[in-house]
Amino acid sequence: MPTATSPADLFRHSLRLLLDKDIPAWTALWAEDGVMRFPFAPAGRPRRLEGREAIAAYMRPYPDHIDLHDFPDLRIHRTTDPGTIVAEMRGVGRLVKSGAPFDMTYVAVVTVEDGRITEYRDYWNPLALQEPGADFTGSSR
Template sequence: MTDPANVALFERMLVALGTKDFDTFEACLADDILLEWPYPVMGGFPTEQRGARWLRDALEESLRDFTPYAYRIAAIHEMADPGKLIAEYSSHSEYLPTGAPYSNNYISLFEFADGRITRWREYVNPQVVERALGTSATWQAVKDGAIG
């Protein structure tokens, strides 16, 4: 069964991300965390990346134009391996430049070691992102400040 400390770490990480407490968020992640998005979030966004600092920087940029996220955990699926879990959750926010509501659903696989998240594979609906940001949304446009 999944270690209860890992479940608590996942929950703490999600609360920190939702409230834009990026220091606490980053502290939940292994420095060399493996991040995977089988369905890229937007054009130009990587399907795989390593690094807690990279993820923190990327999320600070991409979330700056959103109200804090209200995350809701729908289910946590424990696994036989104590260092893994699968989570189903949703986010609820508002895209500030347009006032459009933003809600998305996620299914993620997490792996843990030494009290940190070491792998995060996230399945997210990129069409929801596109509807909120517009069809011209690309990762480069977000980084350049052209979106938002």
């Protein structure tokens, strides 16, 4: 992505890559020292991933767990920091292992510098992990 890409455009592109299950290209959108945070992660799940390689390792198996079909209801809000956006969205699809429907609501706070994601705070409902067949994170246990 060129460095002139807005945070909102970069984020929309990242969602298309997730739908295409192109995790290497999604990871390439990150700064080398990017940080991904999961503030509501339950015990035993990572709360912070540091560096593009750690994020890549976490996300690599994601398509093996979730078959994403769409991100409906996407709303992107600008903040007073031109490099930071807040995105509200739903991710819908199915859980690969069980075939059960997947429907998760997210709020993400994303910071972009020089055309790369430097920080991504992913706010989601950890109670969904307690549902049968819902072991869908790329956690490296």
